[in-house]
Amino acid sequence: MxxxxxxxxxxxxxxxxxxxxxxxxxxxxxxxxxxxxxxxxxxxxIPGSKDSFEPGKTGGGKPGGSTGGTTGSSGAQQTTGVNGGNAPTGSAFDIAKSHLGKNAGSLKMEKGGVGSDMEDWVPNNVNCANFVSACLEQAGLITNGQHDNSVMGLQRKLDADPDFKRVSLQDAKPGDVVSMKTPGGQHVVMFAGWKDGKAQFIGSNNVNSDGSQRITISSMNYPIMSIHQHR
Structure with missing residues (x-):
């Protein structure tokens, strides 16, 4: 925000x-x-404001955990690293999915992997861009210099990256970066497939009782500003 x-x-x-x-x-x-x-x-x-994520009012599973039925590894987009070749540790979607249920604050403390690429100083109620950026870094799709802790900042960097293109929701693939407009600002997650005809999204979401974030999959009803797909 x-x-x-x-x-x-x-x-x-x-x-x-x-x-x-x-x-x-x-x-x-x-x-x-x-x-x-x-x-x-x-x-x-403003790093201390919430991403204003709230569970979707219709359909989808409970926001506190995986809904199941989303596209798995076999359906995830094939990725290449920023220096060419296969992504070093798999698709951004699979990397994000491996952290389902973890609190953002705890994940940032982990050594190695996504936690090492998340910036510790970011408040625990506003880690959505921090988490998505770290997953993209781990997948080799962006550099450390492209990491951004704000939704709009990450959106601008992906717009400027020739390896990314904007696509529609109908053309989205698991791992695509989805930026949304919320009542309190913006939120960024990754597309996670479809369930019962509803789009599912994975990311660091404000679902804990204290307002802090946890990695979850759910449907969301916010207007989509952009969807970035790695070419």
Whole structure:
């Protein structure tokens, strides 16, 4: 989520408003060199706000776990790494699926794999882009420099990458990156196949009682902004 700085705003005040910290804001906005010096009209990336994920109101399984019936390994798109050749550890979808049920906060603490590519400082209620980026990195589809912790930032980087193209939901394959518009901002997940005629999505979702995120599969009813597929 982004926030446009208003006259009279302070970084500490914005941090309190969105339930984050000055340090987290500065890490999410490296252009800020002095916490006491921000400019009216400039946009800030807010790392401490929720991705505003809520379970779909119709169909789908329970948001707390796998719904089953989604396309498995045999249906996942074949991928190539950023340096050519096969992806180093399989498809992004299979990598994400292997972490189903894990809390984002716990996953970030794991050494090696997706956890090592997720940035630790990102608050545990806003890890959707952090998780998707890490899965793409592990699959060899993006570089570490393309990792982004914001939905819009990741969308822009995939738009700029000639190895990705935008497709429709009807043409989506498991592992495609799906950016959505939510009431509170944006959310990013990966397409996970179809169940009972409804699209399923896998990602780091705000399903825990404390608002933190867990890796789950479910249907979602948010408007789709873009779907990026690796060529």
């Amino acid at each position: 982004s926030y446009r700085i208003q006259s009279g705003d302070t970084l500490s005040g914005i941090a309190r408003k969105y339930g984050t910290s000055v340090g987290a804001l500065m890490k999410a906005n490296p252009q800020i060199k002095n916490a006491d010096l921000i400019y009216t009209g400039k946009s800030l990336n």
